[in-house]
Structure formats: structure tokens, C-alpha cells
Amino acid sequence: MMERQSFLFSFFIHACALLLAAVILAPLLWLFIMSISPAADLTAKPLVWWPQSIDFSRYGVLLSSIENSAGAAFVASLVNSILVAGMATIAALVLAIPAAWAVSRTPSVGWSLYMVIATYMLPPVALAVPLYFGLAHLGLLNNVFGLALVYLTILAPFTTWLMKSGFDTIPKEIEAAAMMDGAGLFATLRIITLPLAAPVMATSALFAFLLAWDEFFYALLFTSDLRAKTLTVAIADLAGGRVSDYGLIATAGVLAALPPVVIGLVMQRALISGLTSGGVKG
Amino acid sequence: MSGTSMTTRAWLLMLPLLAVMIAVIGWPLIDTVGLSFTDAKLVGTAGNFVGIDNYVKTISGSNFQRTLITTTQFAVISVFAEMVLGVLAALLLNQQFYGRTVLRGLMILPWALPTVVNATLWRLIYNPEYGALNAALTQIGLLDAYRSWLGEPGTALAALIVADCWKNFPLVALIALAALQAVPRDITAASLVDGAGPFARFRFVILPYLAGPLVVALVLRTIEAFKVFDIIWVMTRGGPANSTRTLSILVYQEAFSFQRAGSGASLALIVTLLVAVLAAAYAALVRRTAGSNA
Numbered sequence: 001m002m003e004r005q006s007f008l009f010s011f012f013i014h015a016c017a018l019l020l021a022a023v024i025l026a027p028l029l030w031l032f033i034m035s036i037s038p039a040a041d042l043t044a045k046p047l048v049w050w051p052q053s054i055d056f057s058r059y060g061v062l063l064s065s066i067e068n069s070a071g072a073a074f075v076a077s078l079v080n081s082i083l084v085a086g087m088a089t090i091a092a093l094v095l096a097i098p099a100a101w102a103v104s105r106t107p108s109v110g111w112s113l114y115m116v117i118a119t120y121m122l123p124p125v126a127l128a129v130p131l132y133f134g135l136a137h138l139g140l141l142n143n144v145f146g147l148a149l150v151y152l153t154i155l156a157p158f159t160t161w162l163m164k165s166g167f168d169t170i171p172k173e174i175e176a177a178a179m180m181d182g183a184g185l186f187a188t189l190r191i192i193t194l195p196l197a198a199p200v201m202a203t204s205a206l207f208a209f210l211l212a213w214d215e216f217f218y219a220l221l222f223t224s225d226l227r228a229k230t231l232t233v234a235i236a237d238l239a240g241g242r243v244s245d246y247g248l249i250a251t252a253g254v255l256a257a258l259p260p261v262v263i264g265l266v267m268q269r270a271l272i273s274g275l276t277s278g279g280v281k282g
Numbered sequence: 283m284s285g286t287s288m289t290t291r292a293w294l295l296m297l298p299l300l301a302v303m304i305a306v307i308g309w310p311l312i313d314t315v316g317l318s319f320t321d322a323k324l325v326g327t328a329g330n331f332v333g334i335d336n337y338v339k340t341i342s343g344s345n346f347q348r349t350l351i352t353t354t355q356f357a358v359i360s361v362f363a364e365m366v367l368g369v370l371a372a373l374l375l376n377q378q379f380y381g382r383t384v385l386r387g388l389m390i391l392p393w394a395l396p397t398v399v400n401a402t403l404w405r406l407i408y409n410p411e412y413g414a415l416n417a418a419l420t421q422i423g424l425l426d427a428y429r430s431w432l433g434e435p436g437t438a439l440a441a442l443i444v445a446d447c448w449k450n451f452p453l454v455a456l457i458a459l460a461a462l463q464a465v466p467r468d469i470t471a472a473s474l475v476d477g478a479g480p481f482a483r484f485r486f487v488i489l490p491y492l493a494g495p496l497v498v499a500l501v502l503r504t505i506e507a508f509k510v511f512d513i514i515w516v517m518t519r520g521g522p523a524n525s526t527r528t529l530s531i532l533v534y535q536e537a538f539s540f541q542r543a544g545s546g547a548s549l550a551l552i553v554t555l556l557v558a559v560l561a562a563a564y565a566a567l568v569r570r571t572a573g574s575n576a
Binding site: 010013014016017020021023024025027028030031034042043045046047049094095096098099101102103105106108109112113116118119121122123124125126127128129130131132133134149150152153156157160185210213214216217220221231232235236238239240246249250253256257260261263264265268271272273 | 285298300314380388390414456550
């Protein structure tokens, strides 16, 4: 910085930074503290802000696989979330990559892509009833494959958009040179384009996975028991149900938040550049 | 390669995506349009053609009008607050202070937290008997007796908006920060030499760089806020006394709780139309901002 900061200004900035840090961290810390506080502390008046004895046992309870326990239900929903988000992410990328590349290299067909992207604005309620009938007809209600298929309505437009802006940054000339040397289209894509697009592919995959992990509306409508219920639905059930131990609800929240939070922190740079490139290019 | 064969090749590569999109989006959307002209139930009979009855009943109904107002309140207030807080946080994060890198890193946390977990967390914080908000406010002395923040029509919507803002303003801050970092140093330095005060500097030097990305963030956030479902469903289910019922919640209730698929479909399409009008208005705004900056 060129300007010399006065002491008073610097003090003000540090105070604001401290306030911002507190605003961001306080709710998150409280979620974690609730998860390790004895149940009695959480219902004490005045409230006990820091547990007298730290209790990690709820993590064991939720991650245990004893039949018919709270843990079995939680672990099943965890597995369902991983399966649905994983399958939907892979399928979205498989569909998005060729389409995004084609539009990037052949702008004359771009309008069809904009139509696909525009569907991203559709409220899910506009598709919910026919999707419900359709899944019922195919026997895919309360089924992880059915839910993953429905998630393509969200993931496919989004990943196509990100991949297209990724391919736009790879010069056509590199591909042309490879083809001049006698490589066919698919060889060129495999050897030249896709390796160069690997970082964008990784970012798109992470975004898609986070979107699916976060999804609640379709999961609430189309799943009903352990066979397909995802984490978001399981947590909403816990929060809305008659669970008397708030710490258990908080623990489920911490566990569900852990994968996206870790991805967010580790991949921060890539995620922010993805967010802003999407934001800037519109 | 000739133009025609390149176009053919492009269509072939797009075929799988387009086929799936037609199956999971195009066809359901058309089907929703068809359903909206019938009195179909979710289970049982296919329903009879009733013309525009559903639309007339929906639009003239007091439920719809009240819900539209609630949705607009939620969207306008939360998005406005997110924009202001986001820009302020970005201006702060662009200054020099100890721990700046760490604080920038922390900003990703609320964004990464799943919406349902965020809603659950705030539901616990607002708990009328044991919640942290009641405890903190009474212990500081700002509150005499515990309140049911989500249980009173007067405070429920505001409480939801706070929870939504906390999760979403950091994203606006990160987008704005990225734009701020693109402002060339010598321009800010030159404006200082020319004697521009902090407000003039923000208005004429910094804001032009922020405008583009911010308008896009504004568009996306408003559309999201208008469609809001998750956070409200988990925290209040639209209550108390329907004071937090938004359009998506109303559609859900109509189509799935009351199983009136036809009338739910008409309502869903009205919501879709409103979002489309919003998006089109914004698209014009984005084009204008982009034009004035070029």
C-alpha cells in the first residue's frame, strides 16, 4: 500500500476485522460446542457456554452401525448422499464436457446452450409434479438412481456453463496444430484438450458435488426411508422431530458440514476463481 | 472442415445433453403446463380439463397475494442486506491488517455450510427455551424474558432473513473482493494525489470496477431468494400463522400436502413466470452495466 495508515485508522480496521471474524465464527463455533456439550449443559439456565466436561460420544453414536439405532439411520443417509451426489456429478460431467466443447468451438450452436443455462433459473416447483409422476411410473421413487437422475436438472446446466467458459480459455490453435499433424478429433481431445481442461473439470466436479450434497427440495419430495433419504432430509427430520438432545442435532450438522467445509477450505482459490469467472462473464 | 459438417458435429456432441435435458426438464415443464388446466389430484384420477379456472382462482386468492408480498419482502430485504454487508466486508478485506489471509479464508465457511445445516443451526440458536440468542441477550441485559423468535409472526421473517444473510453475504464479499483486487493500484494512487476523499474515491474510482460483478451477484441472489424453500421449510415450514410462507412453500403445500396437482401446477407456472420476468429485467440491467463500462 502506498498510503501511510494512521494509527487510528489501523485500529479501526483491526476492530472491524475482529468483529467480522466474530460474526462468521460465532455460530459455527456454537454448533461445534453444542455437539460436544453434555445434554444437561445445553438446557441449563443460565446457559453453559463452555462444557464442564467435553463429550465426544455423540459422534460415536451417529457413526455406529448398530441396527435400528440413530446411527444406522444417519450412516444410511450419509451413504445415500455420497452415492446420489457422486453419480449425479459423474453423469453431469459426461454430458457437459462434449456439449460445452462443441459450443465453445462452434459458436453458431450456442443458442441451444443458453436455453439449457436458462433452465437453471426454473424454480424446482415447476417440474416437481411431473417428475413425481414420472419417477413413480418408472418405479424410481425413493431410489438413489431416481434422485441422481432428477439432480441432473440442476447439475447438468451448471457444469456445462462452467466447462464452456473453461474451454473458451484453451486456444483453438493448439487443437488445430495437433489435427494438422494427423491426430483425429477424439485423439486431439484426449491428448491435448482434456488434460488442459483438467483444472476446470475438477472445479466443475466439486461445484456439482457440493450442489447435490446441499440439495433438499427434491430429496424431501422423492425419498421416504433409509433406502434413499439423503443427509439433508435426515437432518431436517432430526431438527423438526422430537429429539430432546440438541447436541445430537448439532453433531449431525457438523458431520454433514464437514465434507463441503473441507473442500471449501482446501480448494478455496479454485472455487473463488470459478465463482468470480462465472460472476464476471455472466 | 466445412461449416456445415462442423455444425453437424457440434449437434452430435450436444445430443446426449440435450436429450437428457428434454427428458428431465423440457417434458416435465410441458406436462406442468398441461396439468395446470386440469383439476388433477396427486393420487388417483387424471383430472378433467377446467380451462383457466386454476389461474383465476390462484391469482384472485388472498393466499397467493399475501404469499407474494412475503416472498418479495424476504427477497428484497435479504438481498439488499447481503449486498451492503458484502461490499463493506470486501472493502475491509482489501485493507491491510494482521490475519487478513486467515479472515479471507474463513469467509468461505458460511458459503460451504449446507443450507439445511445452516437452517438447523439457526433454529437451535433461536430456540425459545434453550436457544443461544435468548441466553446471550438476557445475560447482557438486553432482554428481560425469553422470546420465541420463530414462533411469533412479528419476528419470524426477520429471524429467517438474518439466518439467510449470514450464509450468503460472505459470497457477495468474495465476489466483490475479487473485483476490488482488479482495480489498478496506480489509479487509486492517482486519485489520492488528485485529492479525492474516501467517498469520492469509492464512487468514481472503485465502484465502476465493482458494478459488473455486483449486478450479476444481485441477479443470481434475487432469483435464488425468490425461489427460496429449504431454509424456510426447515426453520418455520411457513409458519407461524403463515407469516413466513413464500411462493415455493405455497406450491409445495398445494401440490403435495393438499395433493391438488392441477392447481399446484398453475401456481408453479405463475412463480416461473415471475422469475422469468425478473430475470429478463435483470438481463437488460446487466447488458446496460456491461455497456457503460466498456
